[in-house]
Amino acid sequence: MLTGIIKGLFARFGYEVRKIPQNREERPGFMLYKYLKADGSFDYEKYRQTQIEGNKRKIQKVWALEEHIVFLSNYIKTVIGMPQFGICHGTRRGKEQEWFRKYLGCEVIGTEISNIAEQFPYTIQWDFHETRPEWIDATDFVYSNSFDHSYDPEKCLNAWMSCLKKGGICILEHTSHGHRASEINPFYTHIVQMPYLIATWGKGSYGVRELMETPKKHERLEFAYFIVIQKF
Numbered sequence: 246m247l248t249g250i251i252k253g254l255f256a257r258f259g260y261e262v263r264k265i266p267q268n269r270e271e272r273p274g275f276m277l278y279k280y281l282k283a284d285g286s287f288d289y290e291k292y293r294q295t296q297i298e299g300n301k302r303k304i305q306k307v308w309a310l311e312e313h314i315v316f317l318s319n320y321i322k323t324v325i326g327m328p329q330f331g332i333c334h335g336t337r338r339g340k341e342q343e344w345f346r347k348y349l350g351c352e353v354i355g356t357e358i359s360n361i362a363e364q365f366p367y368t369i370q371w372d373f374h375e376t377r378p379e380w381i382d383a384t385d386f387v388y389s390n391s392f393d394h395s396y397d398p399e400k401c402l403n404a405w406m407s408c409l410k411k412g413g414i415c416i417l418e419h420t421s422h423g424h425r426a427s428e429i430n431p432f433y434t435h436i437v438q439m440p441y442l443i444a445t446w447g448k449g450s451y452g453v454r455e456l457m458e459t460p461k462k463h464e465r466l467e468f469a470y471f472i473v474i475q476k477f
């Protein structure tokens with residue numbers, strides 16, 4: 246009751262009182278939800294299970310838009326020419342690889358951490374923080390709208406960029422969705438911070454080529470961009 250009175254009092258003056266979630270860490274330029282065991286070490290199993298549960302809860306949904314994949318396919322052809330191999334990360338029902346295959350006519354696979362991943366065509370059950378030897382320096386493009394699901398965005402982006410050929414591009418869909426960094430969306434930063442983070446994490450081996458507002462944006466989103474990161 247006391248909490249309600251305090252909240253109401255602050256609200257009258259235009260302020261909001263909110264509980265600070267446990268496990269949320271402020272890092273320079275971004276917020277990260279930490280999966281921790283009682284001893285303070287990283288709880289990978291908790292992360293994996295949380296993501297799998299989230300995947301199954303939303304298994305009927307598709308976030309990517311076919312119209313966006315058409316737009317990006319044309320962009321890829323213009324910037325790097327006809328690709329041979331692409332990887333999409335965090336693909337749930339696998340629609341993005343299906344559409345890239347349709348519009349680019351090349352080999353495109355998707356990674357998905359969920360244990361039902363392989364029910365969907367061209368999808369492998371795989372944690373996108375890890376790489377396979379055959380992907381390294383062998384991929385023309387990477388696409389993901391799931392970067393906010395990373396438990397370690399620096400490790401994750403470095404893994405994705407290591408797979409690209411020189412000149413290859415990684416396209417991240419970056420929106421205001423999940424703007425508080427939560428168990429299911431552990432990474433959050435505003436779009437204006439992303440170029441700083443990418444430059445810091447890339448250490449001169451890759452950089453932002455272009456920022457494009459997405460052709461369509463859900464009305465509840467504050468912002469929605471495609472960030473094009475190119476390997477030097």
Ligand SMILES: C[S@@+](CC[C@H](N)C(=O)[O-])C[C@H]1O[C@@H](n2cnc3c(N)ncnc32)[C@H](O)[C@@H]1O
Binds near residue numbers: 336358373
């Ligand atoms: C926001 S959904 C996006 C799904 C799909 N790209 C779409 O447009 O509908 C994020 C997906 O990433 C998956 N995911 C989360 N963490 C992952 C990881 N470390 N490796 C691979 N997939 C992951 C989740 O299981 C979920 O299906």
